[in-house]
Amino acid sequence: MTTAVELVKDAPFTIGGRTFQSRLMVGTGKYRSNEEMVRAIEASGAEIVTVAVRRVDLDRTHDAGILHHLDPKRFFLLANTAGCFSAADAIRYARLAREAGFNEFVKLEVIGDQETLLPDAAGLLEATTVLVREGFKVLAYTNEDLITALRLEEAGAAAVMPLASPIGSGLGLLNPFSVRTIKRRLRVPVVVDAGVGTASDACLTMEQGVDGILMNTALAAAQDPVAMAHAMRLAVEAGRAAFLAGRMPRREVAMPSSPLEGMLD
Amino acid sequence: MIEVVVNGERRAVPAEATLLDLLGVLGLDPRIVVVEHNRTIVRRPELAQRRLAPDDAIELVHFVGGG
Numbered sequence: 001m002t003t004a005v006e007l008v009k010d011a012p013f014t015i016g017g018r019t020f021q022s023r024l025m026v027g028t029g030k031y032r033s034n035e036e037m038v039r040a041i042e043a044s045g046a047e048i049v050t051v052a053v054r055r056v057d058l059d060r061t062h063d064a065g066i067l068h069h070l071d072p073k074r075f076f077l078l079a080n081t082a083g084c085f086s087a088a089d090a091i092r093y094a095r096l097a098r099e100a101g102f103n104e105f106v107k108l109e110v111i112g113d114q115e116t117l118l119p120d121a122a123g124l125l126e127a128t129t130v131l132v133r134e135g136f137k138v139l140a141y142t143n144e145d146l147i148t149a150l151r152l153e154e155a156g157a158a159a160v161m162p163l164a165s166p167i168g169s170g171l172g173l174l175n176p177f178s179v180r181t182i183k184r185r186l187r188v189p190v191v192v193d194a195g196v197g198t199a200s201d202a203c204l205t206m207e208q209g210v211d212g213i214l215m216n217t218a219l220a221a222a223q224d225p226v227a228m229a230h231a232m233r234l235a236v237e238a239g240r241a242a243f244l245a246g247r248m249p250r251r252e253v254a255m256p257s258s259p260l261e262g263m264l265d
Numbered sequence: 266m267i268e269v270v271v272n273g274e275r276r277a278v279p280a281e282a283t284l285l286d287l288l289g290v291l292g293l294d295p296r297i298v299v300v301e302h303n304r305t306i307v308r309r310p311e312l313a314q315r316r317l318a319p320d321d322a323i324e325l326v327h328f329v330g331g332g
Binding site (some may be wrong): 030031056 | 274324325326330331332
């Protein structure tokens, strides 16, 4: 982590045996242009960058692929299974992604509902079990339910990724208590994925003690994605530093900051 | 010529064509495309050996922007 002061001592951020400097991961979807996407990713300081697996468009093949714009030597490409509504589909997409030859990591999504895009816990567990057996490092996108998170860890997930709020909603961290509970109970890294809308959301999320955040729409749909990426970088660092610093206790009554002694008669 | 289904579309290819030939005809770089042939992933070194048969289903995928 890059910090303004050297006083903030943090443990390395390690997922599936790989260590990263940045606790912010970003997606590559929905940007207005590839050039803007690249500049936003650079401003975010992210090293892990998610991509999706889709059919090649046979009519215009030369600029659609993300690898024409992102250097896979510079960024750690994390393929997702976005758009998959069954364990079987997610497994198929994960295998195709691995065959691209970059790494054995997959951000596993098994979606259960078209309108909310909320995860299908049963399908997620099934796909995690199969993929872990095949040697994948599974980062499982899940809801903020502790029991599902525990089962995913037992199934061998390399990281568990509870949502802050639904994908693309920008509603921020709706359930800090549940996310904090998941972080407290799991041994594998907990990375909040989806729902962060602006810098304060990212900061509040990191203050819960989670290991990182993955976001896409908050950057891509900002009026200025590059400036928002910069803000998010600072917010993730600030939230992490505040968590490590340990906040003061909350009180329901006021307590003066200035001495009560020495007041005039 | 024979007909195969590539990414859901029927296409005519020469009889005896291999998957590598198909990528060549479509102008695709085998280094950035992953090939699935009748639901089985075909590794790059095997593309030149795998011959197409009528009505084979081929999926050609790559990485695109996504979250």
